[in-house]
Amino acid sequence: xxxxxxxxxxxxxxxxxxxxxxxxxxxxxxxxxxxxxxxxxxxxxxxxxxxxxxxxxxxxxxxxxxxxxxxxxxxxxxxxxxxxxxxxxxxxxxxxxxxxxxxxxxxxxxxxxxxxxx
Amino acid sequence: xxxxxxxxxxxxxxxxxxxxxxxxxxxxxxxxxxxxxxxxxxxxxxxxxxxxxxxxxxxxxxxxxxxxxxxxxxxxxxxxxxxxxxxxxxxxxxxxxxxxxxxxxxxxx
Numbered sequence: 001x002x003x004x005x006x007x008x009x010x011x012x013x014x015x016x017x018x019x020x021x022x023x024x025x026x027x028x029x030x031x032x033x034x035x036x037x038x039x040x041x042x043x044x045x046x047x048x049x050x051x052x053x054x055x056x057x058x059x060x061x062x063x064x065x066x067x068x069x070x071x072x073x074x075x076x077x078x079x080x081x082x083x084x085x086x087x088x089x090x091x092x093x094x095x096x097x098x099x100x101x102x103x104x105x106x107x108x109x110x111x112x113x114x115x116x117x118x
Numbered sequence: 119x120x121x122x123x124x125x126x127x128x129x130x131x132x133x134x135x136x137x138x139x140x141x142x143x144x145x146x147x148x149x150x151x152x153x154x155x156x157x158x159x160x161x162x163x164x165x166x167x168x169x170x171x172x173x174x175x176x177x178x179x180x181x182x183x184x185x186x187x188x189x190x191x192x193x194x195x196x197x198x199x200x201x202x203x204x205x206x207x208x209x210x211x212x213x214x215x216x217x218x219x220x221x222x223x224x225x226x227x
Contacts, residue, residue, distance in 0.1 A: 033214070043161070043206065045214040056213040091160060093215075107152070107215060109160040 002026040006092050006110035013082055013117055021077045021113045023092030032075045033093040033107065034067065036060070043091070049075065082117045089114050120145045124207050124218035132226055135197050139221045141207030142189040151183055151190050152215065154206040161206055164192070197225045 005024045013019050025032050034046040047057040049067055066078045075094075079086055092110040122143045131137055143151065150168045154161035165174045167183035167190060174181050178197075183190045194201055202225045208215040 035215070042219045043208075043215075043217040045216070048214055058214075089159070107210075108163065109154075111160045 002108070004092055004094055004108050004110035006090075006113050008113060009111065010114045011116070013115070015084060015117055016081050019079050019082055019115060021079075021090050021092075021115070023075045023077075023110055024073055025075055025092065025094030026096075026108055027073070029094035029096045029108075031055075031095045032067075032069070033095075034077045035091045035093060035109075036088040037091065037112075038088040046077070046090075079115075082115075084117050087115055087117045120209070120211060120216050122207055122209050122216050122218040124205075124221050126221060127219065128222045128224075130224045130226065131197055133198055135225075136193065136195045137197060137223060139192040139194075139205050139207075139223070140189065141191070141218055143207075143209045143216075144188065145209045145211050145216060147211045147213075148185070149210045149212045152208045152210065153181055153190070153192050154208065156204045156206055156220065157202075164205075194223075197223075199225050199227055201225050 004026060007022045011019060032049040035043050036046055037043045045058050047061045047067055048055045064080045068076050089112045091112045093107045095107045125140045129137055150166050152166050153164040155164055165181045167181060170183055170185040178195045181192045192205060202223060204220040204222050206220045207218045
């Protein structure tokens with residue numbers, strides 16, 4: 001079964017440092033997403049990406065965050081200057097939805113990167 | 119503001135019991151409602167529901183959507199210890215998934 005893969009599985013970083021979280025979405029998927037889940041809280045949307053540009057972003061996704069699809073397979077989330085409150089599990093997801101069509105898949109999530117900012 | 123509310127927050131049952139998990143929503147531009155099971159890390163896909171009244175089944179799990187009353191239920195029959203997890207309900211509003219807080223199910227032998 002196709003998978004979304006994320007690396008690293010766990011990253012510890014010092015406050016103020018830049019981090020890059022990496023994701024390889026499912027190859028025929030068109031839409032890519034980042035979500036995060038702070039420990040004990042609900043999963044929250046960060047950003048969606050389609051056709052090489054951001055299609056929507058949440059209030060959480062401020063100027064410190066950026067996304068990129070540098071080579072047609074990887075999808076990265078960069079946090080420029082991490083804060084303590086950025087500590088969370090970050091999930092990448094992809095879907096093959098087109099705006100006018102639905103499949104039976106839903107979104108496929110990666111296994112997540114646990115980011116710990118100290 | 120879009121919101122998804124799940125109940126109960128937590129459920130403790132014995133193996134063999136049947137459970138019903140609830141999800142209500144208020145979301146503009148509804149496209150579909152999804153159920154996920156989250157054990158240790160990534161949510162794993164269970165069901166996607168788009169039409170009212172059509173039950174989706176997978177083994178001991180089933181789910182149905184009511185778009186008039188804006189809710190969905192997830193049923194698990196003959197629960198097993200392996201069903202212990204957090205069950206997440208999410209609504210796709212065409213741009214993103216909006217998640218509920220989840221229902222934590224614990225199944226004891």
